[in-house]
Amino acid sequence: MRYAHITGWGAYTPPRIVTNEELSHLVETSDEWIVERTGIRTRHIADAEDHTSTMAIKAGREALKVANLDPAKLDLVICATSTPDYLMPNTASLVQDGLGASHAGAFDLNAACSGFVYGLTVGAAMLRSGLYKNVLVIGAEAMSRVMDWTDRTTCVLFGDGAGAVVLEASDEPGGVMSCRLGSDGSSADVLKVALGTRVPLNPLNMVNGNGPYMKMSGNEVFRFATKTMNQVTRQVAAEAGIAVDDIDLIIPHQANQRILATAAKQLNYPIDRIYSNLERVGNTSAASIPIAMIDALKEGRLHAGDHLLMIGFGGGLTWGACLVQWSYSPEDRRWSSYKRTRQAMRMALAGPRRWASRIERGLDFWELRRRRAERKRTKKSGG
Numbered sequence: 001m002r003y004a005h006i007t008g009w010g011a012y013t014p015p016r017i018v019t020n021e022e023l024s025h026l027v028e029t030s031d032e033w034i035v036e037r038t039g040i041r042t043r044h045i046a047d048a049e050d051h052t053s054t055m056a057i058k059a060g061r062e063a064l065k066v067a068n069l070d071p072a073k074l075d076l077v078i079c080a081t082s083t084p085d086y087l088m089p090n091t092a093s094l095v096q097d098g099l100g101a102s103h104a105g106a107f108d109l110n111a112a113c114s115g116f117v118y119g120l121t122v123g124a125a126m127l128r129s130g131l132y133k134n135v136l137v138i139g140a141e142a143m144s145r146v147m148d149w150t151d152r153t154t155c156v157l158f159g160d161g162a163g164a165v166v167l168e169a170s171d172e173p174g175g176v177m178s179c180r181l182g183s184d185g186s187s188a189d190v191l192k193v194a195l196g197t198r199v200p201l202n203p204l205n206m207v208n209g210n211g212p213y214m215k216m217s218g219n220e221v222f223r224f225a226t227k228t229m230n231q232v233t234r235q236v237a238a239e240a241g242i243a244v245d246d247i248d249l250i251i252p253h254q255a256n257q258r259i260l261a262t263a264a265k266q267l268n269y270p271i272d273r274i275y276s277n278l279e280r281v282g283n284t285s286a287a288s289i290p291i292a293m294i295d296a297l298k299e300g301r302l303h304a305g306d307h308l309l310m311i312g313f314g315g316g317l318t319w320g321a322c323l324v325q326w327s328y329s330p331e332d333r334r335w336s337s338y339k340r341t342r343q344a345m346r347m348a349l350a351g352p353r354r355w356a357s358r359i360e361r362g363l364d365f366w367e368l369r370r371r372r373a374e375r376k377r378t379k380k381s382g383g
């Protein structure tokens with residue numbers, strides 16, 4: 001029997017931190033209102049240099065470092081995002097290229113805030129089936145790019161960032177134990193960014209209020225989220241053959257502290273075992289669970305052998321949960337200086353691999369240099 005273990009993890013949040021007080025200069029709101037109704041105090045916002053793909057690459061690099069895994073050994077890169085760099089090409093391919101994962105397939109997965117749990121479920125299934133050995137699952141979002149910064153009901157909630165895990169196949173029992181995914185497309189309008197082929201970006205659509213910004217019915221999402229957390233946690237625990245109380249830590253999608261408190265009450269589960277970093281990062285959609293997981297590890301809240309439940313809910317509407325028997329404490333992933341140097345050298349090979357794949361495609365070396373110089377010039381001139 002094959003098992004899927006999380007052997008590496010990494011996160012990236014952009015350096016720019018925006019406080020509630022700063023937002024109160026943009027829209028009619030206050031620190032007091034935001035903290036009381038959501039629990040959020042700050043969020044990270046990407047600057048012009050950071051995109052979904054670049055944040056995903058930074059988180060992915062860190063995860064490969066913790067796993068001590070050569071990027072060339074990755075079989076697959078899954079990037080869960082609802083804010084891709086482009087409609088086409090997929091963001092995961094940009095990440096695969098950026099990491100030098102030259103033998104990996106790559107695809108994007110859009111299940112909004114449930115995306116990371118969907119990615120973990122798919123990645124783990126591929127390992128268990130014997131198809132693949134090493135899969136990188138990333139949740140990455142540039143939510144600030146789809147925010148209407150004049151809409152106080154949404155812009156105070158979201159932030160940017162990325163989190164990644166390496167999944168490795170092994171005969172050792174443990175790792176991802178049971179997963180459940182769900183969807184209710186009849187509620188598609190509850191949470192929406194209407195940018196796509198049905199609503200092409202043109203002046204008429206912008207005037208009609210169909211701009212490419214997030215629209216949300218907050219109260220409906222709130223009700224759906226609390227109901228889902230309660231039902232799905234019970235379901236997944238039962239399927240894994242454990243009681244809800246045997247779950248050592250729940251890492252939920254970080255949407256609203258009041259959602260977490262209500263779910264804790266409904267589940268009769270101690271709120272201090274429902275991890276939250278909302279206060280610092282806000283809602284980073286598909287990135288929120290892996291970022292929270294890594295913060296929990298840093299704070300010593302997660303140890304080898306622990307039962308961890310990750311649960312996501314969001315646009316679609318979609319939901320999903322994975323119960324994991326955690327495989328490694330951070331101390332187990334401290335590598336000797338020889339291994340660290342070897343890993344740094346493997347990562348440094350990403351650059352030459354990127355060049356090699358372009359040269360293989362028939363692009364002339366000097367043409368590549370010319371394009372790179374042109375890109376730099378455009379960036380400098382602010383284009």
Ligand SMILES: CC(C)(COP(=O)(O)OP(=O)(O)OC[C@H]1O[C@@H](n2cnc3c(N)ncnc32)[C@H](O)[C@@H]1OP(=O)(O)O)[C@@H](O)C(=O)NCCC(=O)NCCS
Nearest residue numbers: 028029033037113152153156218219221222255256313314
């Ligand atoms: C959005 C959310 C915080 C709103 O909180 P709420 O307590 O339900 O507030 P309401 O929507 O009932 O609005 C109450 C009032 O606050 C106002 N308000 C909304 N946003 C505000 C803000 N940022 N600052 C100040 N006032 C605000 C509303 O306009 C409304 O005013 P009115 O009574 O004069 O009409 C809450 O519904 C929520 O978190 N929902 C889940 C959203 C979510 O997690 N989405 C992502 C899921 S993946």
